Amino acid sequence: MVTCLCGDTACPSCGPAQGGHAKGYPEEMREWVADWLSIDNVNDVKKLASSRLYKATSCGAYIKINMYSIQLGSIVEGCDADVPEHTLHWPFTTEDAEDAIAQIECDADVMWRECNEEECDE
Numbered sequence: 001m002v003t004c005l006c007g008d009t010a011c012p013s014c015g016p017a018q019g020g021h022a023k024g025y026p027e028e029m030r031e032w033v034a035d036w037l038s039i040d041n042v043n044d045v046k047k048l049a050s051s052r053l054y055k056a057t058s059c060g061a062y063i064k065i066n067m068y069s070i071q072l073g074s075i076v077e078g079c080d081a082d083v084p085e086h087t088l089h090w091p092f093t094t095e096d097a098e099d100a101i102a103q104i105e106c107d108a109d110v111m112w113r114e115c116n117e118e119e120c121d122e
Helices: 027-036 042-056 092-121
Strands: 062-065 069-076 081-089
Touching: 027 042, 042 062, 069 092, 081 092
Parallel strands: none
Antiparallel strands: 062 069, 069 081
């Protein structure tokens, strides 16, 4: 079965005008994201996923949920820098997502240190 990630056919973000409901999202991917981020109701995935991931990581990572993939990344606070996004295409595993988050955390830390060391040297 294929359904919209947010479960709302009138959703302005993923509704028919955006192409979201025309094709839908794989139900398994929506369930996987809900399980990974400890979201009780799969219909709340789109609404809660980014805030759950942000709070669960030291770098404040974000998630973008697309038709058949997710994008994971982070903005490096205090710098004009973004960690390059990691795109995972469905089907992916928890290990794939955790590896991407570990790399994002590491990259964000390195970028933050480089940015702040340069500012201190000026």
